[in-house]
Amino acid sequence: MTITERARKKAEKLDRLGELSAARDEERGVSLWQEAFRRLRRNPAAIVGSVVLGLFVLVAVVGPLFVPYGPTDTIGIREGLVKSGQGIIPGSSADHWLGFDHQGRDEFSRLVVGARQTLLVGVVSTLIGLAIGALVGGIAGAAAGLGGRWGRWLDTGLMRIVDMLLALPSLLLAVSIAALLGASLTTVMIAVGVVSVPVFARLLRGSMIAQSNTDYVLAATSLGVRRSKIALSHVLPNSLAPVIVQATLTLATAIIEAAALSFLGLGNPDSAVPEWGVMLADAQPYLGIRPALAIYPAVAIIITALGFTLLGEAMREALDPKLRK
Template sequence: MPQTAQVHVETHAVKERSPFVNAIREFWKSYRKNKPALFGTSIILVFILLAIFANFIAPQGINDQNIGNKLQAPSAAHWFGTDDFGRDIFSRILFGARLSLRVGFLSVIGSIVVGTLLGILAGYFGKVLDVIISRLFDILLAFPSILLSIAIVAILGPSLNNALVAIAIVNVPVFGRLVRSRVLTVKEEEYVVAARSIGMGDMRIIFHHILPNSIAPIIVQGTLNIATAILDAAGLGFLGMGAEAPLPEWGKMLSDSREYIQNAPWTVLFPGLAIVLVVVGFNLIGDGLRDALDPRMKN
């Protein structure tokens, strides 16, 4: 290839990439100005790293018992103390981060996939399909989320995976209604009408125009819902409807330690603190993403 032609191709490639690169740069420029969002990001990154390297960081296994050391206060040997079986609470919280983050991410991903699909079908094609899907969302939203989660887990059976499925189902209407409202707005835009007038197919319009212009609110809502999902999983675990012993799920740890809250408060303090930090972290990230991705929030 001649050098002039090669330079032309490379220049063309840079031009093709520039809108995306510029969008990323604009997003990061706005996001990094939000100090609370950066703080929340730091919290979540720390917990993710702790979960990934838990095998190397944890001083003991999650089920290593020593009855002689039960309910020991925090010390150099046991940073967060021990529980009623003499298990190291710090180690269990590290491994519990894997469970809580897995439930949060996977349940929200499932909700986004199903909710987005139903929302697009309802908003884009409308008519009878819209009525059926919208009424389904209304029925699911008529129940308090924790009660509906309990009912689903009661049907499926108590386990962490079933709790994950229940939380995903409960959050489907949140994303479905969000996407539906966005689709109803975007499909009336001039560029979508023009694409339809030149014969562009429905699937191409959805994937090339509708979905890309609906990503930002989905990302923001998804980040916020991860915090909600982790809280719901902890609530189900506390009620005995989620993770089963001896899994070190944070809500289950709170449930198992509630009778020792006066004699050994550290058994409740540290799992509860872990839940609070992760939930606050995701909420701060969600607020930062909303401010960075929503043009109405920019000066």
């Protein structure tokens, strides 16, 4: 037997071993999340969204430690470079990459530091909506699917409250809550969080009701397992996938709505604290002089929201068999 024939037989043997290993892997199967992660790694939209979000989180967490100037330092006015009353607001330079704002503060430093405030508002408001919505939706879903007659009454009462919240436009509801509580960063978080409660509640309730009609729930009920244990140990964990995906999408909406409230003057009353929505509002009187002051935070908001949206849509495709490509 020649060396070439030996090498060919060895390669065929390795191929057969690889096929057997792959067959064993298929027999073992993978979990829903493992399969979703495999799909995400092959999805260009998920990769782009992950990169954008990774850069955003890195800038928000680490960036403020390395900014060249303090976000509240009025360097331009002290040096006589900025005279906003006379229409003089210098643009980019070697020392100030994005120039100054109308009060002589370094625009790049404020944009980087403002990312942390924007991330904080988006994450906290989403967590508020997720926690309250999951609580309401979980109770309603368990009551509707496993609770009998009284459970259906409880589900009906909770869902009518949720329907009333859904009937109101989200921004109008957020503005109303923020106006009642007073202008502050905490108010923005609460207002944006309350707006997202109905979405999470409806989604989790529907998912739990769908799970309640599956075979494993019927089997557990037939074996005498308590309904509360079935709901908490089986139905609820298997219903969380669409809620987690929705949380990713809601983060993008939360960032935009928080910026809108800050733009309307319902956010942090101290405009010296940089936040992208506040920076947009501050730039409005100077659009004719230096429109870049509004463009920088607007582009930052758009790119960040796009990153969350791309990742959320890719996760939804990976987790939903009907949407898989």
